[in-house]
Amino acid sequence: MESEFGKEFGAHGGVWECPDLFPLEYNGETIWVLLVSINPGGPNGGSATQYFTGRFNGKTFTPFQTDTRWLDYGPDNYAGVTWSNTGKRKIFLGWMGNWQYAQVVPTEKWRSAMTVPRDLAIERVGEKYLVSSHPVPELDALSSSTVKLKNININNFDLTEKTGKLTVPARLSLQGAQLAGLTITLSNDKGQKVVIGYDENKNEFFMDRRASGNVDFEEGFAGWHTAPRVSDKQNMDITLIIDLASVELFADNGLTAMTQVFFPDSPFTTITLQSSENLLIHTLNFSHLKSMYK
Incomplete structure (x- = not known):
């Protein structure tokens, strides 16, 4: 199949591949x-994976925009496509890796995993049609030992005092009336950590794995990664899917998504939430996720 699409659209820093067109x-x-x-x-x-929204007449796809939009701003979600037999749902699954370092990651029996399956949907922000990503609701069937908290003022809050030591996989969801500066830190007793959060001054989400453990196997692996906040709403919602060597972020009803892998020397067992503005979290839900194979 040949196509002339793309010369004037989107990002062109490298090879285009794995196209997927769907309504x-x-x-x-x-x-x-x-x-x-x-x-x-x-x-x-x-x-990374970029996307375009537009019209398709059976022959020609005409995008609404020429700017670059990313389905996932994190460094570790690539080459994902959707299933074709799911009715009106479009379920996306991505490779949790990056060709910049995929062949040298410090693993022994495997290299890279897949993201959680994600339902894709359209949301309109201003005049733009954007694609949002949501963990599929089928994940709810795997939830266990759920802890539900309400009306928490976040200053320096050790969540594991309420939930016990972190064991993975796990899911953390936060909702509030207003989004302010926030950090969520996953850490272990060796002082290694991954920090996920929102920078109110820059209006962007971030992930920081510079102190996450084994980071020197590739010179560009350690880093501070960012994603712009595109929602125009004041309220906040953030969901994290946490695993032994990865974290997936879904913010603002999935309008911003980030995926990142990491390689600590021992598992992260503590979750700490911090905000300098006494951020009020209306609801906080934390669940362990059972294996789908048991």
């Missing part, structure tokens, strides 16, 4: 989405 419904309107993976040229270095 999504938004308020009775059909919006077509084109996914294109690129390597290198991602927003935080190396591989």
Whole structure:
């Protein structure tokens, strides 16, 4: 299959591959989405997946925009595509890796995993049709030992005092009336950590794995990775899917997503939430996720 699409659109820092074209419904309107993976040229270095929304007449895809939009701003979500047999749902699964360092990651029996399956949907922000990502609701069936907290003022809050030591996989969801500066730190007793959060001054989400453990196997692996906040709403919602060597972030009903891997010397067992503005969290839910194979 040949195509002339793309010369004037999106990012061109590397090779385009793994295209996926499909429709999504938004308020009775059909919006077509084109996914294109690129390597290198991602927003935080190396591989990433960009997308376009537009119209398709059966032959020609015409995008609404020429700017670059990323399905996931983190460094470790690449080459994902959707299933074709899920009815009106479009379920996306990405490779949790980056060609910048995929062949040298410090693992022994495997290299890289897959993201959790994600439902894709259309949301409109201003005049733009954007793609949001949500962990599939089927994950709810794996939840166990759920801890539910309400009306928490976040200053320096050790969540593990309420939940016990972190064991993975796990899911953390936060909701509040207003988003302010926030950090969520995953750490172990060796002083290693991954920090996820929101910078109110820059209006962006971030992930910091510079002190996450084994980071020197590739010169660009350690880093501070960012994603712009695109929602125009005041309220906040953040979901984290946490595993032994990865974290997936879904913010603002999935309008911003980030995926990042890490390699600590021992598992992260503590979760700490911090905010300098006494951020009020209306609801906080934390669940362990059982294996789907048991």
